[in-house]
Amino acid sequence: xTPQPTTFRPLTLRPVRPGDAHTIAAHRYPDARDxxxxxxxxxxxxxxxxxxxxxxxxxxxxxxxxxxAGVTLLHWGPTRGDPQPWRARIVNVWTHPDCRRxxxxxxxxxxxxxxxxxxxxxxxxLGSSDMARSLYAGLGFTASPHEMTLTLRD
Numbered sequence: 001x002t003p004q005p006t007t008f009r010p011l012t013l014r015p016v017r018p019g020d021a022h023t024i025a026a027h028r029y030p031d032a033r034d035x036x037x038x039x040x041x042x043x044x045x046x047x048x049x050x051x052x053x054x055x056x057x058x059x060x061x062x063x064x065x066x067x068x069a070g071v072t073l074l075h076w077g078p079t080r081g082d083p084q085p086w087r088a089r090i091v092n093v094w095t096h097p098d099c100r101r102x103x104x105x106x107x108x109x110x111x112x113x114x115x116x117x118x119x120x121x122x123x124x125x126l127g128s129s130d131m132a133r134s135l136y137a138g139l140g141f142t143a144s145p146h147e148m149t150l151t152l153r154d
Contacts, residue, residue, distance in 0.1 A: 009061035013111065016056035016070065021046035024056065027068050027094035048072065056092065057111045059104055067095040069108035071116060071124075082123065088116050090126035105135055113139070 016024065025042035029035070048054035056070030069092060076087040090112060095104050116124060125147075128136050133143075 009063065011059055011061055011066070013057055013059050013107065016049055016054070016058055016068070018046040018049045020056075020058060021049070023058070023065055024068060024070060024092055028092045030094070045070075055112065055115050057108050057115075059108060064096075066099045067104035067108055069093040069105065069112050071112045073119075073121070076123075084120055084122050086119070086121045086123075088121045088124045090124060093126075093132065105132065106139070109135070109139060 021042040022038070024045050025038040028041055029037045045054055049056075053073045054070055055073070056068060058065045059067040069090065071088045072091055074087045074089065075085060077085050090109060093105050093109060095102075113124065124141075126136060126141065128141075137143075
């Protein structure tokens, strides 16, 4: 039996649309134990895209999305030394395991940063896994030991 030739489809990068919300939710919650989280997040993402508060990009070969990244925009208000009222947080950076280490995440995050620059956003944050830390450092992000959180309860 003769092996079939592999067909190569060129990769395309495109902005996310509200209809991509379920794909984005699957990137954010890829584990089976997180399946119950997906519908609420997908609904939020779809509305945030419509409202212009979620920007994102997907990379695919036409048949399958192989990587994605997004940005949430936060109306922060002007601060001392920075009159620009928006802040951004890079979120949902995901690459299919079979396609990692090929520069796709770098391309997507760079595209997100370019979109933020075009909007005049000057402050960007993110959370990072150990695996991705060098990627973000290479793009100019610096680690901060100052972030703390509090969950308020009734």
